[in-house]
Amino acid sequence: MTAFEPIRFEPGYRRVATAIAARILDRTLREGDSLPPETELAEQFAVNRSTIREALRELESADLVTRRRGTKRMVVTRPAADQIAGRVGQSLALHDVTVREVWQTLELIEPPIAAEAALHADAAAIEQLRAAVSRYAADHETAQQAVAGVADFFRAVAAASGNRVLPMTQEPLLLLLVAALEVMIDRAPPARGRIAVAQQHVLAAIEAHDAVAARDWMGKHVRDFRRGFEISGIDVDSPVPAPRRD
């Protein structure tokens, strides 16, 4: 005989939250629309304002609604890449993902991304990329600056591919890379220079729309990180640090 399904009781705040979320996902509520005041929502759903507020906290945490800086009304938003990426990074870190797993993944996905960027980069994207490269070249004194520059370079490359899924896919990895690099970069002195060189080669390849060269140089670039970790004496099988909280 078939066992019975456990009957599940959904608390009110959750049902309210999913009801509102559904309206956002099916575009009945569109980005920028502001939600009705809490008292009004409470009337419409026929629940207490406290219940509405708990539901709103859920939606807020999912970045489906946001309170604009110092304003009162809740506004419908589309969760941005970086918001969500933080969650993914958190999750990976809590699962004790290792440094090795992070750079292995980068070794796998970054070269094809660079190749794609070489094929599809338009003038504006190349301009952005150039800016990122020269920003790194100019400012990489502190570990934080250097690491942020590295991440921004990867972001610019992915953006140059013209495919909006790629930046979002790689973003969690970048957060973890940043967390790991901040520990490593000061212990591997030659790293900063090698990074600048590799960035310039990748940039040149993309400017020339040379997919093969872009893939190759990006490959070298990410393999350099592996080397950096090895040189710096960090145990690559230790878990990555959790990305800084927002």
Place this chain on the structure above:
Amino acid sequence: MTAFEPIRFEPGYRRVATAIAARILDRTLREGDSLPPETELAEQFAVNRSTIREALRELESADLVTRRRGTKRMVVTRPAADQIAGRVGQSLALHDVTVREVWQTLELIEPPIAAEAALHADAAAIEQLRAAVSRYAADHETAQQAVAGVADFFRAVAAASGNRVLPMTQEPLLLLLVAALEVMIDRAPPARGRIAVAQQHVLAAIEAHDAVAARDWMGKHVRDFRRGFEISGIDVDSPVPAPRRD
């Protein structure tokens, strides 16, 4: 002169939430630990229980705490891949990412993942993979079954790589692929058969630890999806449907 930073007022419920989240992220609170009752938390933080509850809703929505089925206490959890992937998929869909962007991304990352799997798959992983392949071969009558089988195959391949970052990276893509495939698969009759064949070739390559063949066949496999979309007459530049809500 430098403009002033907007002074930001963090409401109490948010500060409580981040305080608890910090304890989870730094492992002071570990997975499986149960949180103190709400009244006790209210005392400790010296705020009202309502405030605590709003904070808990935030954490619950971030999957950092969960209340187990039919139980009362809140338990600390590590957010699982699939929970978070739903968010990422949601976000991408809300940003009107197109079908084309999804399969382009799959074309980029799946072949290297397959190659990696061929290099690192152990016996257990191969067994899982075999099971996934034969499950698809046995059950692909309804569109839902077929599509679920496709996604599970990709999951098994990524799992076989032994790198826990890869499954999580591809999961959001799979959710979107599933949402898009459910529309397409019934309009492209030969698709189901071609999928089975490609799966078997990828499986064979991984069993033989032949990275090159694995990459090649996985490449063919994902390019088949592109063809399927083109044949089915779906506009590949139309936005992907939002993944089904949980």
Place this chain on the structure above:
DNA sequence: ATAGTATAATTGTCCGACAAATGGACAGGT
């Protein structure tokens, strides 16, 4: 020990209340 029962603890939800901040209307000064 097992099953059954009484009791305490805890959650989900409601009600009512109030200070503080915001948005908007309106008036006054330049």
Place this chain on the structure above:
DNA sequence: ACCTGTCCATTTGTCGGACAATTATACTAT
């Protein structure tokens, strides 16, 4: 016209208390 200051109705953030329903726990009888 533009900037400033003032007043007022809204709305949020937070509090306190309350209660039914459910779960955990101690206790009892078999």
